Amino acid sequence: MKSRRDFLHKVTVSTVGLPLMYHASPLWAMPPKTTRGPVLRVAIMGLGSYGTRVAEAMQQSTRAKLVGVISGTPSKVADWQKKYGIPTKNCYNYQNFDRIKENPDIDAVYVITPNALHKEQVIRVAKSGKHAICEKPMAINAREGEEMVQACKEAGVRLLVGYRMHFEPNTLEVVQMRREGDFGKVLFFQGQSGFRIGDPNQWRLQPQLSGGGAMMDIGIYSINGARYMIGEEPVWVTAQETKNDPVKFKEGIDETIQFQMGFPGGAVASCLSTYAMNNLDRFFLNGTSGFAEMQPSTGYGPIKGRTHKGPLPHPHVTHQTLQMDAMAGIILDGDKAVVPVDGEEGVKDLRIIDAIYEAVRTGKRVIL
Numbered sequence: 511m512k513s514r515r516d517f518l519h520k521v522t523v524s525t526v527g528l529p530l531m532y533h534a535s536p537l538w539a540m541p542p543k544t545t546r547g548p549v550l551r552v553a554i555m556g557l558g559s560y561g562t563r564v565a566e567a568m569q570q571s572t573r574a575k576l577v578g579v580i581s582g583t584p585s586k587v588a589d590w591q592k593k594y595g596i597p598t599k600n601c602y603n604y605q606n607f608d609r610i611k612e613n614p615d616i617d618a619v620y621v622i623t624p625n626a627l628h629k630e631q632v633i634r635v636a637k638s639g640k641h642a643i644c645e646k647p648m649a650i651n652a653r654e655g656e657e658m659v660q661a662c663k664e665a666g667v668r669l670l671v672g673y674r675m676h677f678e679p680n681t682l683e684v685v686q687m688r689r690e691g692d693f694g695k696v697l698f699f700q701g702q703s704g705f706r707i708g709d710p711n712q713w714r715l716q717p718q719l720s721g722g723g724a725m726m727d728i729g730i731y732s733i734n735g736a737r738y739m740i741g742e743e744p745v746w747v748t749a750q751e752t753k754n755d756p757v758k759f760k761e762g763i764d765e766t767i768q769f770q771m772g773f774p775g776g777a778v779a780s781c782l783s784t785y786a787m788n789n790l791d792r793f794f795l796n797g798t799s800g801f802a803e804m805q806p807s808t809g810y811g812p813i814k815g816r817t818h819k820g821p822l823p824h825p826h827v828t829h830q831t832l833q834m835d836a837m838a839g840i841i842l843d844g845d846k847a848v849v850p851v852d853g854e855e856g857v858k859d860l861r862i863i864d865a866i867y868e869a870v871r872t873g874k875r876v877i878l
C-alpha cells in the first residue's frame with residue numbers, strides 16, 4: 511500500500527527542476543487523498559484487450575482492487591482467477607450477472623465490452639445496485655446515454671465513463687494553463703485521431719456491435735479533447751466523410767470524417783477521425799497569447815508536447831492506474847474530477863457524434 515507521503519514524494523520529485531513557469535502543484539496533484547482511504551472493489555465485465563490492460567493497471571492502484579469478473583469464456587475466467595486470486599463466488603457470465611446484487615463483496619462493475627452492449631449492461635449493473643464504470647463511447651447515441659444516466663440515478667448508483675485522459679498530468683497542465691488565461695483568448699483547436707485498423711472481421715467494423723466506425727472509437731478523443739482543451743461546449747458542427755474502402759468500411763462504419771465545431775467564445779475546432787491512417791494522435795490549441803501542442807495526445811503514453819512556455823513537464827504515469835485511484839475517490843469519498851467523467855459528460859460527446867453523423871448525411875451545419 512503506498513502512503514500519502516510516497517505520493518507527495520512522487521509529486522515533489524516529478525516537479526523538482528521544472529522550469530518555474532509550469533505549475534509546481536498541477537491540478538492532477540490535488541486532491542492527494544485519492545491515494546488513500548477505503549478501497550473500491552471492482553469486477554471487470556469483458557476480459558478483452560482493454561479489460562486486460564485495466565486489470566494490470568489496477569494492480570498498482572491503492573484505491574481500487576480487482577475482485578471479480580464477468581465473462582462469457584470460462585477459460586478466461588479460470589486464467590484471471592489464477593492470475594489475480596479472484597474467488598469463484600465473484601465470477602459471473604453474461605446470463606447470470608444480475609445476481610451480483612446479492613454479492614456484498616463487489617462495489618462496482620467496469621463495463622469493457624463492445625460499444626453497442628454498454629447500454630443494456632450498465633442498466634443491468636445499476637439495477638443490481640452496483641456502481642457502473644463504462645468504457646467510451648458510453649453508448650452508441652445520446653438517447654441511449656441518457657437512458658443509462660437515468661437508470662443509474664433511479665438506482666442511486668454512480669455512472670462514470672472511462673475517460674482516462676481526464677486524469678493525465680500533462681493534459682491537466684494544459685487545462686490549468688487555459689483556465690488561468692495563459693493562452694489568452696482561445697481561438698483554434700486542431701485534433702487528429704486515427705489509426706489503420708486491421709482485421710476486417712473484428713466487432714469494431716460491425717455496426718450492430720460498434721454503433722459506428724472510427725468516430726465512435728477514436729474520433730471521440732478529438733471531440734472530448736476539443737471540449738476540455740477549449741473549456742466550452744460547441745454550438746454547431748459541420749462534417750465531411752471520405753470512404754476509400756467501402757468493402758472494409760461498410761454501411762454504418764465511417765472510415766474518415768473531417769469535422770468542424772464552433773464554440774460560443776468564438777473558437778473553432780478542426781478535426782480528423784480515421785481508421786485509414788497511422789500517426790494521427792495530435793492536439794493543437796492556439797490562443798491570442800500562447801499555444802499548446804501535444805503529440806501523442808491521447809495514446810497510452812508517455813503524453814508529450816510543448817507550449818509557448820516550453821516542453822510539457824510531467825513524467826509518465828500509467829493512465830488507468832491514475833484513473834482507478836481517482837474514480838475510487840469520486841465514488842467512495844465524493845471527490846470531484848478536475849475534468850468531469852460522469853455519465854452526463856459521456857452524453858455530451860454522444861450528442862456531438864449524433865450531430866456529426868447528421869451533418870455528414872445532410873451536408874448541412876447542425877446546430878447543437
Ligand code: NAD
Pocket residue numbers: 556557558559560561582622623624625627645646647672673674713719727
Ligand atoms: P476487445 O475485442 O479486445 O474485447 C471485448 C471483450 O468483450 C472481449 O473479451 C469479448 O469476448 C467481450 N464480448 C462480450 N460480448 C461480446 C459480443 N457479443 N461480441 C464481441 N465481444 C464480446 O475490445 P477492447 O479493445 O477491449 O474494447 C472494449 C471497449 O473498451 C470498447 O468500448 C472500446 O471503445 C473501449 N476501449 C477503451 C480504450 C481506452 O483507452 N479508454 C482503449 C481500448 C478500448
